[in-house]
Amino acid sequence: MFIGLWFIPETPRWLVFHNKVDKARKVLLQRVRHSCEVEDELAKIIEARDSSTQGNSLNIFQFVKRIVKDKAVLYALFVGCSLHILRSLGGAVIVLNYSATIFNKAGFSQKQSIWLAIV
Numbered sequence: 251m252f253i254g255l256w257f258i259p260e261t262p263r264w265l266v267f268h269n270k271v272d273k274a275r276k277v278l279l280q281r282v283r284h285s286c287e288v289e290d291e292l293a294k295i296i297e298a299r300d301s302s303t304q305g306n307s308l309n310i311f312q313f314v315k316r317i318v319k320d321k322a323v324l325y326a327l328f329v330g331c332s333l334h335i336l337r338s339l340g341g342a343v344i345v346l347n348y349s350a351t352i353f354n355k356a357g358f359s360q361k362q363s364i365w366l367a368i369v
Contacts, residue, residue, distance in 0.1 A: 353367060
């Protein structure tokens with residue numbers, strides 16, 4: 251997978267966001283093949299870049315403040331953290347990590363314990 255990463259082409263959106271519009275146009279021409287569609291797509295990408303960079307001047311404190319003000323996000327954050335804590339307290343991870351040892355102490359052979367832990 252790491253080797254394949256070097257052969258993945260850059261996307262036009264990434265190129266536009268990094269101010270490489272000519273290269274993005276060239277990539278779009280390779281994929282879309284119609285120059286009028288390429289210009290439309292490129293204009294949409296540039297418009298999306300311009301609109302997203304206008305509201306990007308938040309620092310971390312403003313970002314947290316914005317999250318805390320939104321009740322739905324705060325609720326989702328609370329539920330997610332609660333589920334994580336309950337999962338940690340449940341001990342399932344410990345049982346999975348030590349299942350081969352548990353099976354071995356229950357009387358199974360070493361080989362059987364490993365297979366039972368895998369399955």
